[in-house]
Amino acid sequence: MKSLPEITDKVKKNLIWKSVFRRDYRNTVRDRAQAVFGNVFLHLHPVQVRESAVKLRFTWGMGGITLFAFIILVITGVVLMFYYHPSIDQAYTDIKDLEFQVPFGVILRNLHRWGAHFMVIVVMIHMFRVFMTGSYKAPRQFNWGVGVILLVLTFLLSFTGYLTPWDQLGFWAITVGTNMGAATPLLGYQGPFSEYLHITPYNDVRFALLGGAQVGGNALLRSYIWHCVAIPLVATILMMVHFWRVRKDGGISKPQK
Amino acid sequence: MANENKNSSSLSLYIFVFFSVVLLVLSLWVVWDDEFGLRPWKKYQADYKTMKHDKLEQDYRHAVVEFQRSGGHKKLAELEAKLEKAEAGFKSNETQEKFTKLNSQLEAAHEALAKSQKELRDLRGQFLETEYYFTKTQQPDYKSKMDVLQRSIDSVALRVAAQQKIEDSIKGSLSSLTAGTAAIRAQIATMKNGLEEKKEKIANNEKVPIEIKQIHIADVDKADRCQSCHIGIDGKNQVSGKQPFTRHPASFVYLDHHDPAKFGCTFCHRGQGRATTSAEKAHGNVKHWDEPMLQGDMTQTSCLNCHGDIKGLRGAEKIIKSTELIKKYGCYSCHKIPGYETVGDVGPLLTQVGTKVNYSWAVSWLLDPKKYFATARMPKFYFTQDQAEAIADYLFSMSGTTRHDADNTKNKPDAKLIEQGKALWAQSRCNLCHITGGRGGNNVKVYAPDLSKVGSKVNKEWMFKWIKNPNTYFPGTKMPRFRFTDEEVNGLVAYITSEYQDEDAEYKYAQPVEIKAASIAKGKDLIQKYGCYGCHKLQGMEDMVQVAPSLRKQGVTFLRNNEMREKIGMELSSIGSKPVDMLDFGKLKKSIPNDRLSYIKQKLRDPRGYRLGLRMPNFRLAESEINELSAVLYGFTDASVPTRFLVPSRQELDRMAGVPSYKFTGDFAKVIADVKCTNCHAIRGIGADYAPDISIAGSKLQESWIRNFLANPDVIRPLLQQMPKFGLSSGKPQAKVTMPRFNLGQQKVEDTNKTDVDVVINFFQQELLSSDIPKEIPKINTIAMPEQIAKGKQLYDLKGCKACHQIGTEGGALGPNLTNVGNRLTQGFIFKHLENARKFKADIVEPNYGFTETERIYLTNFLMTLKLNAK
Structure with a gap:
C-alpha cells in the first residue's frame, strides 16, 4: 500500500503533468508572475494593474x-x-x-x-x-x-x-x-x-x-x-x-x- | 484601513454569491424551459397516450366481459381440461416409449438423408467441373468421366428420394401422436386470439415513443410538424373530441385523397408548419407570419392551388359556389385571371344601344345601376351627372345623332292583345330566367336582366326585333329565339311594355335633342379611362387591353407566356400570396387588421378607399359575397406546388393531348345558336347544370317521345324538383319548373330544307349516344313474353318500386312517373339503368338492388309495356 503523498508524487512528477501544469499555485510574487508569463492569454494582460486603474x-x-x-x-x-x-x-x-x-x-x-x-x-x-x-x-x-x-x-x-x-x-x-x-x-x-x-x-x-x-x-x-x-x-x-x-x-x- | 478592506471584500463576496445564485437559477431555468416549456407537444403526446391506453383497456375489458357472458370462459376451461387429459394420455408410458423410439428413428433417418444429400451435392459439383473442362478442352476423357458421374448422380438421387420418403413417414407418425394436443391448442389459441390482439394493442401503445412527428416534403423543403400535437389527426378511431387530439373532419374526402405523408398539412391549411413551441406560432397567428392557418370552409380556397377545374369536386362545395361570383361580376373582364380567357362578356353589346334604350334611362343607369333594379350586376362608378351624360352621348352617337326617349305609357295597346301576350309570357316560361316583380329567375347562372321596369327602358320597335330574333342585335346573347309569329311577338311587346313600367321614370328627351361633339369626345375618354369595353363590346375598342392588374400570375392552367397580355397598373398577380408588407393600405382611415384577407375584403367593400385616383368601381357586394369572393382571391397564389400535385382541368388535359374540345357542328350548331339549349342543359361537358344532362339522350330516349316533349314539355319528376337538395350539390332549382316551349318544328333551318325539330332529333340520334347502352336487350326464348311481363310486374311489386315511382294513380312521387315510361325510354337504357343507376348519374337516389340479368330482362319488358294512350 502506498501512502497518499506517494501517489500524489507519482501523479505529479512526470512529464505529462508537468507539461500541462507548469508551476505550483502558491501565493507568492514569483508564482503569480510565472502564471502570467507562462500563459499566452494572460500574457496579453499586464502583470500588475494599478488599483486606481480598475x-x-x-x-x-x-x-x-x-x-x-x-x-x-x-x-x-x-x-x-x-x-x-x-x-x-x-x-x-x-x-x-x-x-x-x-x-x-x-x-x-x-x-x-x-x-x-x-x-x-x-x-x-x-x-x-x-x-x-x-x-x-x-x-x-x-x-x-x-x-x-x-x-x-x-x-x-x-x-x-x-x-x-x-x-x-x-x-x-x-x-x-x-x-x-x-x-x-x-x-x-x-x-x-x-x-x-x-x-x-x-x-x-x-x-x-x-x-x-x-x-x-x-x-x-x-x-x-x-x-x-x-x-x-x-x-x-x-x-x-x-x-x-x-x-x-x-x-x-x-x-x- | 485593514478593517475597511475587510468590510469591502465581504461586500464583494455577498455580491458575488448573489449573482452566482442568480446565474445558477437562470441556467436551471434554461434547461427546464428547453426541455418542457418550449416543447409542449411532449405533454400532448403523453396525454394522448394515456387516453388511448384507457380506451384500449376499456375495449379489452369489454371484450373480456363479452367473452365471459357468451360462455367463452367455460368453453375455454373445458378445452383446457381436455388438453390436460390429452397431454396425460400422451405422457403415458406406452406413448412415450413410442415417441422416443420414433424420435431416435427420425434422427437416424435424417442423418442418413443428410449424408446422401451431401454426396449428391459433391457429385453435382464434380459433374459441373468436368463439364467445364470438357467444354474448354473437348477431350473425350472428360466426356466419359461425365457419363460415369451422371450415372452415380442418378443413383444417389434415387436414394435421396427414398430416404426423404422414409423421413416423411416417420414425421407423419410423430405428428399423428401429437395431433390430438395440437388441435386442442389451436382451438384455445383462436378463442383467445381476439383478446390477445387487444392486449397486444395496449402493449404496442406503450411502446410508441414521444417524439417530434414531422412530414418532410423534400422538393419544396417543407417540414410540417403539426402532428406532434395533432397526434390523432389521421387515426382510425377518434380517441378524444378535444383539440388537439381530434381526427381530421371528413377525412374520407380530404385525407383519403391527400395522403398526409405525401402532402403534409400546410399546403392546404397554411400556418407555420415548422413551429412547435406554441399553438399561436404553429397556427401562424403571430406577427410577421403572413400565412395564418386556414380553418373550416376557408381551407377550401387551397383547392385552387392544384385543381385546375374544381367543378363537381367533392369537398370543395363552398369554393365552387364562391368561384361562381367571378363569373357573375365578370372580374376577368378587367383583371387577367387564367382559366377565364374563354368566358364571354358579362355586359351586353353596346354598339346599337341608342336604338334600344331611353336616353334618360341610360343616364340614370350609369349614375346608379342598383336604383333601377336591386340585383343589377353593373357596379357604381361614381360618375357625376356630366360624366354620365357624356358617356351616354358617346354611346348614342354610335347609332344616331340625338338624345331621345320613348314614352311607352302613351298609346296604350289593345287589351285583347295584352291578354294574348300575357298568356304567351306564361307559356314560354319567361320567368324561368327573368325576374319580374321579385319573382322568377330560377335559372340564376344565366343572369338574365330583371324586367320589372323594362317598359320604361326600351322602345317597342327594338323589343319587337329583339324577341323576334335576339341574335341579330347581339350575337352571342343567352336569350333564345322562340320562333314566335309576328302576331305573337306583338302581343308580348304589348304585354311587357304596358305591364312592366317604372312609375318614377322620367322622359326628358321625348323631343329629341342634338348631341354635342365635345360631349362625345369627353365620353370616349371616360370610357377608355374606366375600361367599359372590358365588359361591353364597343365598336373600335375591341383590341383595348385590360385596365386592371392581373389577379393570378400562374397556377394550374399551364399558361403560356404569350397568353399574358400587357397590363396597366400595379402588379397584383397572385394576390393570395402577396407579402402583407407590400400591400398598400394607404390613406385608409378606418382601422382594419393588418393582414391580407382583411385587405382584400376592404378593397371589395370600398374599392377606391386606399388611394386617390383608383378606378375600380364599387360592386356594392353583400357582406356574404365579400366573404366568398375574398376566399377565392385568397386562393390565387403563386405557392410553389410540386408539379406532381397538380390536377389539370379536363380542357387542359385535352389541350396537352392535342384533343380538340367538343364543338357543335352541322345543322344542329345552327339550331343551338338560336335555342341556346346549353343555358340549362349540359351536353358533352358544355353547358349548365340547371336541367338534366342530355349527353346520352339519344340512347336513352325514344324519338317519338322527344318529338312530343319538345312540342309540349311536361314535368317528369314532380316531387324531386321541389325537394330541397339540402346543399349537397350546387345550383339545383327548388321550384317546380318545366322546359319552355320553343315552338320547334315550324321553321326550316337556314340553308337546308329540314325542320329544326328534325335537326335536333337527328343530332340526338347521331351524336348523343352512349356505347354502354345497347339498342336491343338480350332475349329469353324459353319463356313466353306475357309470362316474362308478368314476372317483371311481380318483381316491381316485390321490390317496392312503387314507394317512389308512380304508375297511373298509384305510387310515390319521389322518382320519375313511370305511367308512360314505355313511350319515353329506350329498352336498352332501362336495362342498363337497372344494373347500375349511378353509372349515368352519380348523385341519383335510386338504390342498387343487384338484379340478375334475367330479372332485369323481365323488369325491362314489363316497363316497356307501360304506355299512355298506346297507339
Whole structure:
C-alpha cells in the first residue's frame, strides 16, 4: 500500500503533468508572475494593474466588457454555424428550426443576437468614455485610431450578420445599406463622378458587396463569409494590437492627479 | 484601513454569491424551459397516450366481459381440461416409449438423408467441373468421366428420394401422436386470439415513443410538424373530441385523397408548419407570419392551388359556389385571371344601344345601376351627372345623332292583345330566367336582366326585333329565339311594355335633342379611362387591353407566356400570396387588421378607399359575397406546388393531348345558336347544370317521345324538383319548373330544307349516344313474353318500386312517373339503368338492388309495356 503523498508524487512528477501544469499555485510574487508569463492569454494582460486603474467610476470597464461580449459572440457564433446553411432556400428555415427544434437553440440564437446588440452599445459607450477622459491624447493617439477601426468593424459585423436570417428585415436593411454604397462618390454608380469613371451597377462597390446587382444568394454568401470569417479575423488581430498598445502606452488610462 | 478592506471584500463576496445564485437559477431555468416549456407537444403526446391506453383497456375489458357472458370462459376451461387429459394420455408410458423410439428413428433417418444429400451435392459439383473442362478442352476423357458421374448422380438421387420418403413417414407418425394436443391448442389459441390482439394493442401503445412527428416534403423543403400535437389527426378511431387530439373532419374526402405523408398539412391549411413551441406560432397567428392557418370552409380556397377545374369536386362545395361570383361580376373582364380567357362578356353589346334604350334611362343607369333594379350586376362608378351624360352621348352617337326617349305609357295597346301576350309570357316560361316583380329567375347562372321596369327602358320597335330574333342585335346573347309569329311577338311587346313600367321614370328627351361633339369626345375618354369595353363590346375598342392588374400570375392552367397580355397598373398577380408588407393600405382611415384577407375584403367593400385616383368601381357586394369572393382571391397564389400535385382541368388535359374540345357542328350548331339549349342543359361537358344532362339522350330516349316533349314539355319528376337538395350539390332549382316551349318544328333551318325539330332529333340520334347502352336487350326464348311481363310486374311489386315511382294513380312521387315510361325510354337504357343507376348519374337516389340479368330482362319488358294512350 502506498501512502497518499506517494501517489500524489507519482501523479505529479512526470512529464505529462508537468507539461500541462507548469508551476505550483502558491501565493507568492514569483508564482503569480510565472502564471502570467507562462500563459499566452494572460500574457496579453499586464502583470500588475494599478488599483486606481480598475476603479469602475473612471473606466466603466467598458473595454473589458466589449471583449467579454466578443468572446460570447465567437462561442455562440461557432455553435450557430453548425446549424446554418448560407443559402436562400435554407437560411430562413434554419433560423426557424433554431427557434423550434434545436436543443437550446433559442438561448443560443438569442445570446448571439442580444450579445451583438449589447456589444455595439458597449463599444460606443467605451468610445464615449475614452473621449470624455481625453484618453485619445498622446501617447494614445495611435490606439485611438485602432479603436476607431475596431468600432467600424463592430458595425460591419452587425450589418453583415443582419442579413443571415434572410428575413424581410435583413433583406431590406441590406438593400438600403448597399444602395447607400451605390450613391457614394467615386465608388457607386449613382454617386457623383460615376459617369466620368465609367462606374455602372455591374462594377461598383455595391456589386462588390452583393456579388451581383441585387440582393440574392451571392449577397447572402458574401455576408456570411464576411460575418463569420473575414471580419472576426481582422478584428481579433486588431484587438490584440489594441490591448498591446494599452500596455505600451502606460496601462489603462487613469485619473490625473 | 485593514478593517475597511475587510468590510469591502465581504461586500464583494455577498455580491458575488448573489449573482452566482442568480446565474445558477437562470441556467436551471434554461434547461427546464428547453426541455418542457418550449416543447409542449411532449405533454400532448403523453396525454394522448394515456387516453388511448384507457380506451384500449376499456375495449379489452369489454371484450373480456363479452367473452365471459357468451360462455367463452367455460368453453375455454373445458378445452383446457381436455388438453390436460390429452397431454396425460400422451405422457403415458406406452406413448412415450413410442415417441422416443420414433424420435431416435427420425434422427437416424435424417442423418442418413443428410449424408446422401451431401454426396449428391459433391457429385453435382464434380459433374459441373468436368463439364467445364470438357467444354474448354473437348477431350473425350472428360466426356466419359461425365457419363460415369451422371450415372452415380442418378443413383444417389434415387436414394435421396427414398430416404426423404422414409423421413416423411416417420414425421407423419410423430405428428399423428401429437395431433390430438395440437388441435386442442389451436382451438384455445383462436378463442383467445381476439383478446390477445387487444392486449397486444395496449402493449404496442406503450411502446410508441414521444417524439417530434414531422412530414418532410423534400422538393419544396417543407417540414410540417403539426402532428406532434395533432397526434390523432389521421387515426382510425377518434380517441378524444378535444383539440388537439381530434381526427381530421371528413377525412374520407380530404385525407383519403391527400395522403398526409405525401402532402403534409400546410399546403392546404397554411400556418407555420415548422413551429412547435406554441399553438399561436404553429397556427401562424403571430406577427410577421403572413400565412395564418386556414380553418373550416376557408381551407377550401387551397383547392385552387392544384385543381385546375374544381367543378363537381367533392369537398370543395363552398369554393365552387364562391368561384361562381367571378363569373357573375365578370372580374376577368378587367383583371387577367387564367382559366377565364374563354368566358364571354358579362355586359351586353353596346354598339346599337341608342336604338334600344331611353336616353334618360341610360343616364340614370350609369349614375346608379342598383336604383333601377336591386340585383343589377353593373357596379357604381361614381360618375357625376356630366360624366354620365357624356358617356351616354358617346354611346348614342354610335347609332344616331340625338338624345331621345320613348314614352311607352302613351298609346296604350289593345287589351285583347295584352291578354294574348300575357298568356304567351306564361307559356314560354319567361320567368324561368327573368325576374319580374321579385319573382322568377330560377335559372340564376344565366343572369338574365330583371324586367320589372323594362317598359320604361326600351322602345317597342327594338323589343319587337329583339324577341323576334335576339341574335341579330347581339350575337352571342343567352336569350333564345322562340320562333314566335309576328302576331305573337306583338302581343308580348304589348304585354311587357304596358305591364312592366317604372312609375318614377322620367322622359326628358321625348323631343329629341342634338348631341354635342365635345360631349362625345369627353365620353370616349371616360370610357377608355374606366375600361367599359372590358365588359361591353364597343365598336373600335375591341383590341383595348385590360385596365386592371392581373389577379393570378400562374397556377394550374399551364399558361403560356404569350397568353399574358400587357397590363396597366400595379402588379397584383397572385394576390393570395402577396407579402402583407407590400400591400398598400394607404390613406385608409378606418382601422382594419393588418393582414391580407382583411385587405382584400376592404378593397371589395370600398374599392377606391386606399388611394386617390383608383378606378375600380364599387360592386356594392353583400357582406356574404365579400366573404366568398375574398376566399377565392385568397386562393390565387403563386405557392410553389410540386408539379406532381397538380390536377389539370379536363380542357387542359385535352389541350396537352392535342384533343380538340367538343364543338357543335352541322345543322344542329345552327339550331343551338338560336335555342341556346346549353343555358340549362349540359351536353358533352358544355353547358349548365340547371336541367338534366342530355349527353346520352339519344340512347336513352325514344324519338317519338322527344318529338312530343319538345312540342309540349311536361314535368317528369314532380316531387324531386321541389325537394330541397339540402346543399349537397350546387345550383339545383327548388321550384317546380318545366322546359319552355320553343315552338320547334315550324321553321326550316337556314340553308337546308329540314325542320329544326328534325335537326335536333337527328343530332340526338347521331351524336348523343352512349356505347354502354345497347339498342336491343338480350332475349329469353324459353319463356313466353306475357309470362316474362308478368314476372317483371311481380318483381316491381316485390321490390317496392312503387314507394317512389308512380304508375297511373298509384305510387310515390319521389322518382320519375313511370305511367308512360314505355313511350319515353329506350329498352336498352332501362336495362342498363337497372344494373347500375349511378353509372349515368352519380348523385341519383335510386338504390342498387343487384338484379340478375334475367330479372332485369323481365323488369325491362314489363316497363316497356307501360304506355299512355298506346297507339
